[in-house]
Amino acid sequence: MSEAIKLFVEDARAVSIEAAAKIMGLKFKRTGFEHPQPCPNCRGTDTFSFNTSKEKWNCRTGGIGGNDAIGMAAHCEDLDIKSREGLLEACSIVLGRDIPDEGQRESDEDREARKKRLEERRLQNEADATTRAASQDEFRERERNKARGIYQSLTALRTAAQMHGRFYLQRRCGGYPDATWLRVGADVTYWHGQDERGGPLALYSGPAMVAPFIMPDLVAIGCHITWIDLGGPPKFRPELVDPSTGELLPAKKMRGSKKGGLIPIAGHPDCSRWVGGEGIENGVAFGVWEAFRADTFYFAAGDLGNLSGPADPSSRFAHPALKKLDGKGVARPVMVAGPVPKGDQAADDVMWVADHVDELVLLADGDSERVMTAAAMARARARHARPGRLIPIVWPREGYDFSSMAAEAVAGDL
Numbered sequence: 263m264s265e266a267i268k269l270f271v272e273d274a275r276a277v278s279i280e281a282a283a284k285i286m287g288l289k290f291k292r293t294g295f296e297h298p299q300p301c302p303n304c305r306g307t308d309t310f311s312f313n314t315s316k317e318k319w320n321c322r323t324g325g326i327g328g329n330d331a332i333g334m335a336a337h338c339e340d341l342d343i344k345s346r347e348g349l350l351e352a353c354s355i356v357l358g359r360d361i362p363d364e365g366q367r368e369s370d371e372d373r374e375a376r377k378k379r380l381e382e383r384r385l386q387n388e389a390d391a392t393t394r395a396a397s398q399d400e401f402r403e404r405e406r407n408k409a410r411g412i413y414q415s416l417t418a419l420r421t422a423a424q425m426h427g428r429f430y431l432q433r434r435c436g437g438y439p440d441a442t443w444l445r446v447g448a449d450v451t452y453w454h455g456q457d458e459r460g461g462p463l464a465l466y467s468g469p470a471m472v473a474p475f476i477m478p479d480l481v482a483i484g485c486h487i488t489w490i491d492l493g494g495p496p497k498f499r500p501e502l503v504d505p506s507t508g509e510l511l512p513a514k515k516m517r518g519s520k521k522g523g524l525i526p527i528a529g530h531p532d533c534s535r536w537v538g539g540e541g542i543e544n545g546v547a548f549g550v551w552e553a554f555r556a557d558t559f560y561f562a563a564g565d566l567g568n569l570s571g572p573a574d575p576s577s578r579f580a581h582p583a584l585k586k587l588d589g590k591g592v593a594r595p596v597m598v599a600g601p602v603p604k605g606d607q608a609a610d611d612v613m614w615v616a617d618h619v620d621e622l623v624l625l626a627d628g629d630s631e632r633v634m635t636a637a638a639m640a641r642a643r644a645r646h647a648r649p650g651r652l653i654p655i656v657w658p659r660e661g662y663d664f665s666s667m668a669a670e671a672v673a674g675d676l
């Protein structure tokens with residue numbers, strides 16, 4: 263390799279994921295560091311993502327990822343970086359300039375000027391990142407305050423004059439807790455998309471169950487909202503449709519932050535036995551089934567990621583049966599996040615569990631994909647393991663979750 267080519271590759275190695283993504287015209291979300299989108303190479307929805315804080319990229323469809331801009335460019339443009347041409351092409355993409363001619367030597371002057379340009383760009387990138395982080399902090403705090411506002415204005419589900427919450431949990435879970443964590447509102451607004459003036463659009467308003475996401479100091483950092491339609495079995499949630507795409511929208515929403523927090527359902531975190539899984543309904547159904555034990559705190563993590571934390575990339579494995587077509591129509595095995603927790607863990611990349619907990623009962627979601635759920639539950643057990651702590655994983659009947667088992671029992675009683 264000539265001197266000029268060596269320098270060219272070195273320069274490309276110094277390019278950040280963020281700078282490369284900009285040059286490549288990848289999409290950035292308005293806030294946050296994680297930017298999911300269809301893979302330019304394999305397509306799919308939100309299967310490709312890059313993270314400008316962790317300097318990482320990942321494509322779930324292609325089953326590949328890494329922490330360098332060159333590799334990302336190579337995957338997106340389908341280049342083989344093991345070949346010299348592929349590598350140089352990928353370098354040329356992230357640098358946004360042509361591959362230098364072989365044998366052509368950069369003059370000292372040109373080199374100085376280029377080094378200066380690179381340094382200036384690096385400083386500018388840093389300054390941009392700082393500004394963005396500050397505005398993200400502000401945005402997050404505003405969202406957290408809004409979430410607290412929604413929750414605090416409502417009344418406890420178990421005693422409210424508004425009976426929708428109790429009816430909903432009765433029908434979905436066979437009962438409801440005698441606790442004040444869960445609340446209910448008659449007219450909770452569902453914001454979605456924008457109106458003609460670019461402001462947030464109030465798509466729907468109606469009765470909803472609202473739960474907080476709390477941290478160890480019991481302060482709420484966010485809230486979880488479930489809209490209720492008692493006329494809509496079996497889920498008893500309203501059918502919400504995106505007016506611009508006609509797509510069905512989830513009747514649940516989280517506001518503020520959830521990262522590292524948990525949803526309290528019944529009992530107090532001071533208890534030494536904790537029981538919970540992904541969703542509120544499963545936690546309630548299991549609590550009803552064991553009559554909400556006085557020594558137990560019932561919780562929900564809100565989603566599987568918050569329950570089990572991120573996986574060590576090296577523990578990723580190919581699903582034994584499921585396959586997916588990639589962008590070229592080739593069936594490839596679906597890659598599953600593995601059972602081993604990621605090594606360099608941040609405290610808030612998984613829900614908190616108090617140190618004094620000596621029995622943590624994890625409820626598996628039986629109606630989600632079995633292999634993926636099993637790997638995530640094993641990861642949760644490894645992540646929350648402590649000397650002397652029991653962590654049993656409880657599975658519902660095949661094809662069910664605890665709330666659908668309870669709902670069937672309720673229907674049978676009618």
Ligand SMILES: [Zn+2]
Pocket residue numbers: 301302303304305310321322323324337
């Ligand atoms: Zn891909």
